[in-house]
Amino acid sequence: MKQLQLIASILVCKFLIFVGKLMGKRSSSAPGRLALKICPQAVRMLSQKVKYETICVLGTNGKTTTNNMINTLLLKSGYSTVCNCVGANMFDGVATAYLSKASLFGALKADYAVLEIDEATAKIVFDHLSPDIIVVTNLFRDQMDRYGEIDQTLKQLEIAIEKAPEALLCLNADDPMSSYFTKAVSNRCVTFGVSQRVDQPLTEEKEGRNCLFCNAPLSYEYYHYNQLGNYACPNCDFKRPTPDFSATDVVCEPAIQFTFNQTETVSAEIFGFYNIYNMLAAMAVAELLELRIANYTEAFQSYRPQTARMEVFPLSKPVVLNLAKNPAGFNQAIATLLNDPRKKAVVIGINDMPSDGCDISWLYDVNFEELTNCTAYGVSGKRLYDMALRLYYTEVCDSPAMNPDPVPLAMDFLKTDCEVVYVLVNYTLIFDAKDALEKEVKLYQKQQKKGEQK
Amino acid sequence: MKLTILQLFPELLNLYGDRGNITVLKKRCALRGIEAEVLTCSIEEPIPFQAADIIYLGGGSDHDLPRVAQKLSQHKETLLSYRDDGGVLLATASGYPLLGHAYSIRGKEHTGLSLVDMTTREGAKKLTGSISLNTSFGVLVGFENHNGQTFLGKGVTALGNVLSGNGNNGEDKTEGVMYKNIYGTYLTGPLLPSNPELSDLLIAKAAERKYKTFPDFPPLPNEIENLAKGYILNYGNRTHKG
Known part of the structure; x- marks a missing residue:
């Protein structure tokens, strides 16, 4: 019975995507929304059929970019993936990604799942699938009337992560809001970061300037942008963790170039300092999955930025x-x-x-x-x-x-x-x-x- | 003519781009040939009340508000005499409930500054969305996003009557408060850019107190301000929640 429901939901989803295409629309959420009404368990059933790991990308900015970079590295290594590449990151978008990839008989041929998930939605999605790796890119103020204040966002993420105690967390060492999870939850963690001062031409409002554990103002050796930088709490032992995956010798003009883990020089036709974090997160995941990518510069050549990022x-x-x-x-x-x-x-x-x-x-x-x-x-x-x-x-x-x-x-x-x-x-x-x-x-x-x- | 604007604790009370209000006050002073000095004061520093002609108390996070109230209550006497002397103060968003006798955050009741006879309790749901209100000096528009339900005492006047949205408590159709020259409102963040009437009133009241005559400002065109306001009046309804 469940299998029949699943097949029906796949049919509906694929049909709606087809109709959407005829109408020239980018249908990435609506098909999944309707399909879930037919088979509410669709994501749970299909996500179990993914052969290897499921990677979830969370955070305020850079989710879509990071997710697509991870997907690029996986495809480049010859794997097949389930991926919500178009940035539809609510539960229905995740469902659309799985259902559109499934065969009409409910089979799913995918080595990995790579999913970007909205911060407030993650706690729902994690009831339906078990992530193996959770990437947290950063946490900034965003669409406040939906999330409430930033401490609320943090709480939402914490609830979500507590539902996935087995997942390995891949966190931004330079963002105290992201690296907070190295101490706040019991999951295994790795971090990535830019390990040098890079002068950015702006100073701006900084989120979370106070230590999330003891509320003392954090002291910074330098800022990259917003609250990202090299910080330490003068009052307790919270400080920027030494990244497991680092960038040094950073160049941003015109395009990005840096040294990865003190060994490999990586350059890419990608612009904007913030994209270094997206690349680092993707490379960290590639290393964790042991994809053995010999040359990241070459691997990133096939990455195409999605709609309208510069x-x-x-x-x-x-x-x-x-x-x-x-x-x-x-x-x-x-x-x-x-x-x-x-x-x-x-x-x-x-x-x-x-x-x-x-x-x-x-x-x-x-x-x-x-x-x-x-x-x-x-x-x-x-x-x-x-x-x-x-x-x-x-x-x-x-x-x-x-x-x-x-x-x-x-x-x-x-x-x-x-x-x-x-x-x-x-x-x-x-x-x-x-x-x-x-x-x-x-x-x-x-x-x-x-x-x-x- | 010179006015001094005192922005309190910007490191804590700038949750919703509140600094925009200071920018507007400064510019509208300059347009009238008034020199405007802006003083900012962090919660660690002594507060320069003596210099202030307009005090601004913006919105902060639930987490920081009790600290803000505690610091200000150390200066309650100074604030009361500032109020009774006709001192101008604007409190917005989560800074607004601090003006009253008590307010609640996440189930805990806190003592307020008692500058105005009003009390705030925690409502069951968040009141969020665009809001417009009719006041004695014009229609104001903005955005509200608050758990608090504020009830005014008998002797105090609301800032205005709600045209659309929730206002003080979602029940009695009032919004904000005016008492002497103390103004409070649930409108969040940068409310002054699209409400020049309120900006000009604050400036005029402060000038009147300092120079003893109510200034006769030439009107400014406010064309874009009125277009921005018109958008909320015409289309703001679709964002109402709560």
Whole structure:
């Protein structure tokens, strides 16, 4: 009976994905949601059929990137995987990943499962599957009206991890909120981190500046960004653990290069300091799984960043599209932009749909003050006026160009005196912006061809 | 003309981008040719009450609030005389319940500052979402996110009446408090950018106290401010919960 339910749920899921594709939609959650109604045990039944380990990636920022990097390294090593690569990280998204990979008879051929899971959802997901490795990338303030305060997020994660006492934790040594779990739970732990001072061009609001064990203010030898750095509690024995997997000799300009575990030089066409953590986490997992990757530089060549993480669109001038969902993400995007020596125009798009967070107070935790040297400013999204006020009151720009849609603003800015246009938007704006920019690129290429023929 | 804005304990009370309120007060002072000095004071430092024309108490985490209240209660007499002298104070979000006699956090009752006759108890559910209210000086909009249910004493006036959202307690349609020149509200974080009426009122009251005449400010256009406000009035309903 259960098997029949499972088969029915697989059929429904696959059918809905097919219908979704016909309609040009990215169906990654809805098919699983309906399928779970038919077979609530689908994830439990299928997850047991995975041949080797199940890896779960948790944390505020970098989940999708880290998850996809791990998946890339596994595929590169010749394994098959179940992976929610598109970033659908609620329970229904996890279900979609398993069901879409299963055969119509309920079989599943996968060596590994690689799943990114939303922090608040993990405690539900872990009732249905047993992770072997849990990666915690970092914990920042995000969508506060959903999670409550950051201590609540920490508590949610703790509840989830307590449901998986056998799992090996792979934690960010540089983030006291992540490395907290080295002491807070009894799981076995390894850590990864950047073991040197790297000067970042920003200072910003720092989360969790106080020791999570004794509440004394942590003392820092240096900060990387936000609360990430080399910290120690002056009052108790909590301090940055010495990472098991480390990066040194770090270079971020133009692309990332570092020395892994003091032995191998790794370089990748990946941008932004924060991506070093995502790479380190993925490499830590690869080492733990003993994938024996001979050359990480080569392995990362096949990694493609997912939608709009500093994605470049070649128009008459480059347009760079970036997704940023919270202060940490936005501050990192601003740091990357400030490191770019070209003349820049910038468009910022803020929506407030439920998956963005309805509360936009976090705009004042982002260091937009630093964004002073752009040639043009535009604001868009449902909260464009609030964003305009943010730039106005902070003396960055008195009257930015306004349009609910970010791409027309970017197209206008191409005609101005700039060398590159940055488009920084939050979650529910990103897919439409990407589609619109892809259309503009096609149109532009057509015009170029016509020009050549003449 | 010069006004001094005192931001209390920004290291603890900046949970929801509260620093935005200071930015707005500063800028709107400058637009009227008023020099605005901002003093910040950490919880470890002595509090420069004497210098303050506007005191700002922002929102903090449940974890830190009792510490904040404890520190401030050491200066209760100073705060009471500041209040009775017409001193301007704005308390927002979780800083707001501290103004009353008592407040509760996670099942534990704490003593407040008793600057205003009001009491806060812990509600069964979190009151979260966009909010708008009608006040004697205009319509205010913002976002609320609180467990507390605040009930005002008989002699004190609410800041306004709830148009949409929950307000003080989700029951009596009141939001916030005004008593003398003490203002409290559950609106979180940066509420002043889209509510210039409140910013200007705080500045005017502080100027009146210091220079003995209510200033005759030329009105500012507030065009974008009104558009931002219009968004919440028109579309804020879909975010109401609680």
